[in-house]
Amino acid sequence: xxxxxxxxxxxxxxxxxxxxxxxxxxxxxxxxxxxxxxxxxxxxxxxxxxxxxxxxxxxxxxxxxxxxxxxxxxxxxxxxxxxxxxxxxxxxxxxxxxxxxxxxxxxxxxxxxxxxxxxxxxxxxxxxxxxxxxxxxxxxxxxxxxxxxxxxxxxxxxxxxxxxxxxxxxxxxxxxxxxxxxxxxxxxxxxxxxxxxxxxxxxxxxxxxxxxxxxxxxxxxxxxxxxxxxxxxxxxxxxxxxxxxxxxxxxxxxxxxxxxxxxxxxxxxxxxxxxxxxxxxxxxxxxxxxxxxxxxxxxxxxxxxxxxxxxxxxxxxxxxxxxxxxxxxxxxxxxxxxxxxxxxxxxxxxxxxxxxxxxxxxxxxxxxxxxxxxxxxxxxxxxxxxxxxxxxxxxxxxxxxxxxxxxxxxxxxxxxx
Numbered sequence: 001x002x003x004x005x006x007x008x009x010x011x012x013x014x015x016x017x018x019x020x021x022x023x024x025x026x027x028x029x030x031x032x033x034x035x036x037x038x039x040x041x042x043x044x045x046x047x048x049x050x051x052x053x054x055x056x057x058x059x060x061x062x063x064x065x066x067x068x069x070x071x072x073x074x075x076x077x078x079x080x081x082x083x084x085x086x087x088x089x090x091x092x093x094x095x096x097x098x099x100x101x102x103x104x105x106x107x108x109x110x111x112x113x114x115x116x117x118x119x120x121x122x123x124x125x126x127x128x129x130x131x132x133x134x135x136x137x138x139x140x141x142x143x144x145x146x147x148x149x150x151x152x153x154x155x156x157x158x159x160x161x162x163x164x165x166x167x168x169x170x171x172x173x174x175x176x177x178x179x180x181x182x183x184x185x186x187x188x189x190x191x192x193x194x195x196x197x198x199x200x201x202x203x204x205x206x207x208x209x210x211x212x213x214x215x216x217x218x219x220x221x222x223x224x225x226x227x228x229x230x231x232x233x234x235x236x237x238x239x240x241x242x243x244x245x246x247x248x249x250x251x252x253x254x255x256x257x258x259x260x261x262x263x264x265x266x267x268x269x270x271x272x273x274x275x276x277x278x279x280x281x282x283x284x285x286x287x288x289x290x291x292x293x294x295x296x297x298x299x300x301x302x303x304x305x306x307x308x309x310x311x312x313x314x315x316x317x318x319x320x321x322x323x324x325x326x327x328x329x330x331x332x333x334x335x336x337x338x339x340x341x342x343x344x345x346x347x348x349x350x351x352x353x354x355x356x357x358x359x360x361x362x363x364x365x366x367x368x369x370x371x372x373x374x375x376x377x378x379x380x381x382x383x384x385x386x387x388x389x390x391x392x393x394x395x396x397x398x399x400x401x402x403x404x405x406x407x408x409x410x411x412x413x414x415x416x417x
Contacts, residue, residue: 014038014137016411017153017166019144021048022183023397024383024404025172026127031408033134037415040166041136042155043182044143049124050181051174055397056120062098063091063394065107074395076262078388081364085402091394094401101126112394144173146190168378168411172404175358175384176201185352187385188361196373197363203355204261204389205396207253208274208346216322221249223315225256229279231341232260239263242282247315251346259391262359264346274346280316280339290336302329312339319344357396359389370410371403378414382407 016032018025021043029039041048055061064071068090075082095105095113103123104116115123132138142155142162152163176185185201192198225245233239245254257264260276267274281289289310297305306320307313320329323342328334352358362381366373371386373379382403390396 013164013166014040015167015415016040016170017042017164017168018170018172019043019153020170020172020174020383020385021045021138021140022172022174022383023049023052023400024407025170026131027401027404028170028172028382028408028411029131029136030127030134031405032411033131033136035412037412039136040139040164041131042139042142042144044141045182046140048128048138048140049120051178051183052124052397053120054178054181056118059114059118060120060123061112061114061392061394061397062105063094063113063398065091065111065113071395071398074259074393075388075390075399078364082388082399082402085406086398089402089405091398094398097401098123101130110393144171144187144190146194166378168380168414170380170382170407170411171385172381172383172407173385175361176352177203177355177358179353183384185358191362195375197366199360199363199387201352201358201360202265203349203352204359205258205356205392206261206354207248207350208251208257208264209348209350210251210344211347212249212251213322216318217249220247220315220318223247225252225254225278225315225319227282228256228316229282230256230260230276231279232263232274232276250350252344253350255392258356261349261391262389265349265359268346268348276344276346277341278319278344280312280319280342281310284310286336286340289339290333293332293336310339356392357384357389359387361385361387363387368410369406370413371407372410372414380407380410380414 016037016039018029018039018041021041025041029041033039071091072083072086073079091113098105101123105113106116107113142157145154145156148154148163152165155162173187174183176183188198188201225247229240229242231238231240241256241259243256245252245256264274292309295309303317306317319342320338323344324338328338362385364387368374371380371382383400386403388399390399
């Protein structure tokens with residue numbers, strides 16, 4: 001056991017310990033400290049909020065401006081569980097909170113909500129200043145290692161191991177993606193060994209491999225696939241989304257495909273592959289496409305015919321050649337059908353660490369209404385380490401804030417008892 005230090009000496013310990021300096025942990029620290037309770041916040045990285053800052057590169061998408069009922073449905077199988085959290089703290093409340101830090105927001109044409117300056121750093125700086133003024137103490141470079149024999153929290157630090165106790169502990173350690181920013185999922189086996197019900201982490205908001213030919217990958221990797229409609233699911237329940245995607249060296253990724261990730265993961269698990277369909281010309285009907293293709297092309301090549309009659313070239317034309325048999329390209333009715341519903345086979349998700357977020361983690365059934373673990377009094381959890389997922393568009397951040405708030409209120413109630 002190490003000698004007592006400010007981190008381990010009970011005289012210097014706050015009654016509330018928060019492990020994880022992402023949005024869920026920081027927001028919980030704010031709410032608890034505002035009620036007069038001392039809070040110590042620990043993070044394995046040299047500074048907090050690193051994934052939050054990364055999310056702000058290119059514009060911090062805080063939340064989404066769509067109606068609450070539609071908003072809640074974005075959380076897939078966890079929608080019913082998330083709805084009370086979001087009704088208590090949703091998009092409007094998050095915008096008001098940002099305004100209280102001096103950060104004005106606006107709703108973009110897509111419904112996404114951004115700070116007016118599009119940046120994450122000014123908001124985080126103002127937030128951390130408020131927390132420090134409220135007395136929250138930060139302990140960076142502290143990696144949580146579970147509990148010792150007496151139930152005290154164990155941390156590894158550059159100066160060696162330390163232990164501490166708390167009346168209430170909040171775990172807000174994130175998922176398992178972008179491990180270089182602090183969330184590596186290493187907590188999952190620790191909790192499983194402690195009897196907490198967990199499910200394996202899986203990629204969410206991720207790309208998929210398509211096993212391109214070398215020629216296609218070399219020619220089109222990094223090319224945007226613009227103005228298409230992606231469909232997936234069986235005929236009776238097929239889902240559609242219009243937007244853009246990106247062709248990668250291994251497959252496809254982007255906001256067009258992210259909302260379908262849970263369904264596609266399930267198909268991969270059950271069938272070994274998943275299938276989507278691309279409408280390459282969503283503003284033209286199949287009859288219109290066929291009519292254009294059926295016009296005489298004379299000595300023109302098929303590539304020139306597609307370009308002149310349909311303005312279809314580049315990566316879209318490349319996809320036709322990549323995904324269709326050669327004889328189909330010469331049969332105009334079949335080619336028209338393929339242009340309107342080009343089948344694309346997905347063979348696997350990209351690795352977990354490449355994903356924007358993760359699914360899996362602590363089972364929601366293991367938590368009470370205050371997000372305390374039912375069989376571990378005084379231990380709470382929030383944020384992405386819980387088993388919920390959502391597409392990009394502001395839903396992930398809002399979910400982290402909302403669950404951080406619920407856990408904070410649960411801790412306050414627990415302390416009051």
